[in-house]
Amino acid sequence: DVKVTQSSRYLVKRTGEKVFLECVQDMDHENMFWYRQDPGLGLRLIYFSYDVKMKEKGDIPEGYSVSREKKERFSLILESASTNQTSMYLCASSLPQNKPQHFGDGTRLSIL
Amino acid sequence: SQQGEEDPQALSIQEGENATMNCSYKTSINNLQWYRQNSGRGLVHLILIRSNEREKHSGRLRVTLDTSKKSSSLLITASRAADTASYFCAIHGGSNYKLTFGKGTLLTVNP
Numbered sequence: 001d002v003k004v005t006q007s008s009r010y011l012v013k014r015t016g017e018k019v020f021l022e023c024v025q026d027m028d029h030e031n032m033f034w035y036r037q038d039p040g041l042g043l044r045l046i047y048f049s050y051d052v053k054m055k056e057k058g059d060i061p062e063g064y065s066v067s068r069e070k071k072e073r074f075s076l077i078l079e080s081a082s083t084n085q086t087s088m089y090l091c092a093s094s095l096p097q098n099k100p101q102h103f104g105d106g107t108r109l110s111i112l
Numbered sequence: 113s114q115q116g117e118e119d120p121q122a123l124s125i126q127e128g129e130n131a132t133m134n135c136s137y138k139t140s141i142n143n144l145q146w147y148r149q150n151s152g153r154g155l156v157h158l159i160l161i162r163s164n165e166r167e168k169h170s171g172r173l174r175v176t177l178d179t180s181k182k183s184s185s186l187l188i189t190a191s192r193a194a195d196t197a198s199y200f201c202a203i204h205g206g207s208n209y210k211l212t213f214g215k216g217t218l219l220t221v222n223p
Binding site: 004035040042043045048058090092098100101102103104105106 | 115142143145152153154155156157160200204210211212213214215216
């Protein structure tokens, strides 16, 4: 079974901090994705990566950056955390050609 | 927008009953996928149906796709309390890597 592991289930940070969310997958998937999920808004794509060192902006990239130095790891970075970035963050991975995505259990991030 | 829209937003049924959820979208698609999310957890892929397919089955799940009406339905037969979750449709509509998710249907199955 594919396993997508997010480093923290719950995280509390302060405004202005630089925040790193880590995601690791163990199935050699090419594609990796970061979403945020908010009540009433569903899942929104922040960034995705289709290869090592490759990245593309999703629908809401402002205030975020990503890093993919190794195939199995995809990091989401909040450059200067703000309270409106309080959310559930979900990482996913997939094979190419639009195969199903496999999700981690999410990180519930609170920015105070 | 390619976003799918699920209907209803919430559904409450008794164990043993069937549950039907619908998804409508606005553009052409390559495929449509259904996912389940238990409270506080990540999403789990249930089933993928391609644009040239009309119906797929997986266990107690049946998915239909009507591209002329730009709609899909997910039927869960003989529901169980463990089916309580949010269900999302996701649209793959273009040549890129993106899936666009709807806002989900919250299904509650009462024992």
